[in-house]
Amino acid sequence: MLHGVFHFDGKFWSTLPLLAFRPGQLTRRYIDGERTKFVTPMAMFLFSVFLMFAIVSNVPGWTDGGMVPAMGEATPSLGSVHRGIGQAVRDKTETIAMLERDRAAAVAAGRSVASIDTQLTRFRKDLAKLTTAARMLPDLNTASPRLIARSLGEPVDQDLLDWLFVKVEHARENPKLLIYKMKSAGYKYSWALIPLTLPFLWLMFAWRRRFGLYDHTVFATYSIAFMSLLVVVLTLLGYAFGGAGRTFAWIALLAVPPVHMYKQLRYGYELRRLSAVWRTVALLHVVSITSTLFFLLLLYLGVAD
Incomplete structure (x- = not known):
């Protein structure tokens, strides 16, 4: 040469x-x-x-x-995301239940419930967003390409998804x-x-x-x-x-x-x-x-x- x-x-x-x-x-x-x-x-x-x-x-x-x-060092694992969203849903649910009890007590006592209603509206919106995120998040054994297919609402070749998932996982691991x-x-x-x-x-x-x-x-x-x-x-x-x-x-x-x-x-x-x-x-x-x-x-x- x-x-x-x-x-x-x-x-x-x-x-x-x-x-x-x-x-x-x-x-x-x-x-x-x-x-x-x-x-x-x-x-x-x-x-x-x-x-x-x-x-x-x-x-x-x-x-x-x-x-x-x-990749595992740079981004949280799928399991930790599941746990984080689950904990947030439980916290929001408990907060909403507590606010509903406070509202019922305020109504019984004849007090204003405007501020409680504002908080309830905000927490219910947050809970709805978390619930949607939990539904969209793939299961621990589900490939991320399937999430894309699900969000697009289009049928995708399952064999292609499986092949793609395996290759992407190999790249993420090494x-x-x-x-x-x-x-x-x-x-x-x-x-x-x-x-x-x-x-x-x-x-x-x-x-x-x-x-x-x-x-x-x-x-x-x-x-x-x-x-x-x-x-x-x-x-x-x-x-x-x-x-x-x-x-x-x-x-x-x-x-x-x-x-x-x-x-x-x-x-x-x-x-x-x-x-x-x-x-x-x-x-x-x-x-x-x-x-x-x-x-x-x-x-x-x-x-x-």
């Missing part, structure tokens, strides 16, 4: 500076035929993704699985394993980011026949490769310089990608400034969408595995 990326003839060192500082020119030159001078987009992508997962997974303090509390599975799936399926991005790039240039699928593929692959290398550099900076390094890393992580996207769009597609600006804004939204879809894919693979 090192030979494929570095090629030991200077390809890597002629590609990396352009990828970092002149991504648009690199993209345009590669598309226009100067392919023998640079590392291919896919080789750069594979190298950057491999390096990112190798570094991020082994640098402490960023994605340390030990920092993730078990969140570190879930994170590990998601990391592994992220490395194996990182290529999915490219086809997820291509339809949106095509839409942004749908009326410009000059640019085809190949152009968009080169653009997306080089762009993702740069973002992966950026994460590597910022992770190492954050680790080396502590709190100040992490602060700088987060600021750079927010500031650098839009600038890089703008430069790659403007010079890679030879756009005017305004055209590059609005496409950069659109591309930032695309990144949000594709990142969310990719995260959901990793979550599914981590839970379902």
Whole structure:
């Protein structure tokens, strides 16, 4: 792999500076035929993704699985919720009974019962809410997905619910394993980011026949490769310089990608400034969408595995 990326003839060192500082020119030159001078987009992508997962997974303090509390430690158990609601129902019932006795005594003595009636109304509303919550709360042996189905009033495949409940419970019991599975799936399926991005790039240039699928593929692959290398550099900076390094890393992580996207769009597609600006804004939204879809894919693979 090192030979494929570095090629030991200077390809890597002629590609990396352009990828970092002149991504648009690199993209345009590669598309226009100067392919023998640079590392291919896919080789750069594979190298950057491999390096990112190798570094991020082994640098402490960023994605340390030990920092993730078990679900049982972070939230009360279902049994304790049952007991708490049951105790609250009993307390409200006793209070209402006491107020009703006080009201009867006040009526017999000819005193005003307005304040007692106000309290009764409030406590009865509270009791009604608690009773509704107790009905909606699943039994101790009932899966939470069934509660969702019950609240929606829709029939759901029982086998699917049972399967989902088992998988969710496994993830709740061992969140570190879930994170590990998601990391592994992220490395194996990182290529999915490219086809997820291509339809949106095509839409942004749908009326410009000059640019085809190949152009968009080169653009997306080089762009993702740069973002992966950026994460590597910022992770190492954050680790080396502590709190100040992490602060700088987060600021750079927010500031650098839009600038890089703008430069790659403007010079890679030879756009005017305004055209590059609005496409950069659109591309930032695309990144949000594709990142969310990719995260959901990793979550599914981590839970379902």
